[in-house]
Amino acid sequence: MTGTDTATALERATLDKAARENFPVAPFFLPRAWRTDLMAVYGFARLVDDIGDGDLAPGGADARVLGVPPERAGDRLAVLDAFEADLRRVFDGTPHHPLLRRLQPTVRRRGLTPEPFLGLIAANRQDQLVTRYETYDDLRAYCELSANPVGRLVLAVTGTATPERIRRSDAVCTGLQIVEHLQDVAEDLGRDRIYLPAQDMKRFHVQESDLAAPSAGASVRALVAFEARRARDLLNEGAPLVGSVHGRLKLLLAGFVAGGKAAVRAIAAADFDVLPGPPKPGKLQLLREAGTTLRGEG
Numbered sequence: 001m002t003g004t005d006t007a008t009a010l011e012r013a014t015l016d017k018a019a020r021e022n023f024p025v026a027p028f029f030l031p032r033a034w035r036t037d038l039m040a041v042y043g044f045a046r047l048v049d050d051i052g053d054g055d056l057a058p059g060g061a062d063a064r065v066l067g068v069p070p071e072r073a074g075d076r077l078a079v080l081d082a083f084e085a086d087l088r089r090v091f092d093g094t095p096h097h098p099l100l101r102r103l104q105p106t107v108r109r110r111g112l113t114p115e116p117f118l119g120l121i122a123a124n125r126q127d128q129l130v131t132r133y134e135t136y137d138d139l140r141a142y143c144e145l146s147a148n149p150v151g152r153l154v155l156a157v158t159g160t161a162t163p164e165r166i167r168r169s170d171a172v173c174t175g176l177q178i179v180e181h182l183q184d185v186a187e188d189l190g191r192d193r194i195y196l197p198a199q200d201m202k203r204f205h206v207q208e209s210d211l212a213a214p215s216a217g218a219s220v221r222a223l224v225a226f227e228a229r230r231a232r233d234l235l236n237e238g239a240p241l242v243g244s245v246h247g248r249l250k251l252l253l254a255g256f257v258a259g260g261k262a263a264v265r266a267i268a269a270a271d272f273d274v275l276p277g278p279p280k281p282g283k284l285q286l287l288r289e290a291g292t293t294l295r296g297e298g
Contacts, residue, residue, distance in 0.1 A: 027255070029248050037157045040106040043099040044087075045120055045150055051079050052124025053191070065097050076128050084121050087114065110157050116149030131193045136230070139197055140174060147177035151256075158249050168241035172253075175234030176260045182224055182231070182267055183278035185211055196223060213275060221272040228264050228272065235260045243296050250294070258289035265289070 025042045026035040047062070049055075054076060056062045063073035066082040073079070089095040090104045091114055106112065123146035133139040151169035155161035181188065181195035188195060189211050196206070204223040211220065235257055242253045262281035270279040281289075 027252065029251060031248070034158060037106040037110060038154065040099075040103045041150075041153050041157060044103050044117060047097075047099050048080070048083060048120050048124050051076060051083060052127045062097070067096065077125065080121055080125050080128075084118070087117055087121065090117075106157070110159075112153065112156055116152050116156075119145045119149040127193065132198060133195060134198045136197045136200065139178075139195060142195075143174040143177045144170075147173040154252075160245055160249060165241055165244055168238040168244070170238070171234045172238030172241060172257055172260065175231045175238065176256065178227060178231040178234070179260050179263045179267075182227055182274055183263065183280075185224075185274050186277070196227065200226065211275065216273040216275045220275070224267065224272040224274055228267050232261065232264045235264070239293060239296075242293055254290050254293040258286055258293045261293070262286045262289040 026038040028035075030038070051062070054074075056079075060070065060073035063079050063082070064070070066079065066086055068075075068079050068082045083097070086095045086097050086100050090100050090107055095101050095104060123142065126142060126145065130142075133142065148170045151173040152161065152166055155165055155169055178195075185194075185196070189208075194208065194211065196211075200223060201207075204219050204226065206219050206223050210217060213220075216224065239257050242250055242257060245253060259281075262285045263279070265285060266279040266281040267274060
């Protein structure tokens with residue numbers, strides 16, 4: 001396989017995952033320039049998560065492109081360090097990884113800064129070192145790194161960032177992250193990670209072993225319901241962001257909020273039993289939530 005073929009394969013392996021996300025990444029109704037730049041940002045965010053989760057394509061091609069020695073290709077911290085070094089080349093040189101070369105024109109065109117990208121790398125580095133969160137505030141601090149930078153990048157790409165919009169966006173993104181954690185309790189436990197605050201687990205008399213059961217008992221369901229209300233409240237807090245913008249961007253942001261609210265409803269419809277697998281909303285529910293969000297209703 002040629003170098004060009006390898007680069008194309010690496011890009012496709014990551015970008016093709018956009019269709020499986022809980023939220024619209026770069027829907028068809030957006031201007032082409034926005035779609036191009038949002039997909040470049042998505043490629044970065046998806047790849048850094050795949051590094052942190054150990055979900056890179058087999059064969060170690062990403063590590064090789066980043067200059068990681070073969071004997072360290074399975075060392076996630078080493079690959080994250082190399083990825084951060086390559087990210088910095090986006091701003092002052094020529095990056096090695098094809099997804100970062102794809103990102104470079106977006107960074108220059110939109111005047112993006114390193115901080116949100118570094119936040120996403122820091123979140124994945126933290127995932128290698130921290131697998132439990134004592135308090136809800138600790139979890140929210142993690143979401144500041146793992147989720148909020150994505151919303152800030154969307155606002156930056158579309159040229160609509162203001163302090164108030166950033167505040168609302170942060171609420172939406174943290175809410176979306178908490179919803180995803182609730183959907184993925186069993187999967188995360190398989191990675192030896194728990195994103196349910198330990199204080200809340202104690203309050204609801206939930207042990208870690210309870211999360212490994214085939215289905216949730218009453219205590220786990222009560223805990224999930226409690227965290228789902230928190231996520232819903234954050235989504236409601238951030239929802240006025242949708243009404244603060246116009247045109248096709250309004251549709252995109254409504255899709256983010258609606259996706260989160262529909263996921264919360266799906267969790268409730270499953271009687272808060274998330275252990276057999278992630279409850280997912282249907283397309284009709286998503287459309288209903290999108291309409292409600294666009295009308296500015298609760």
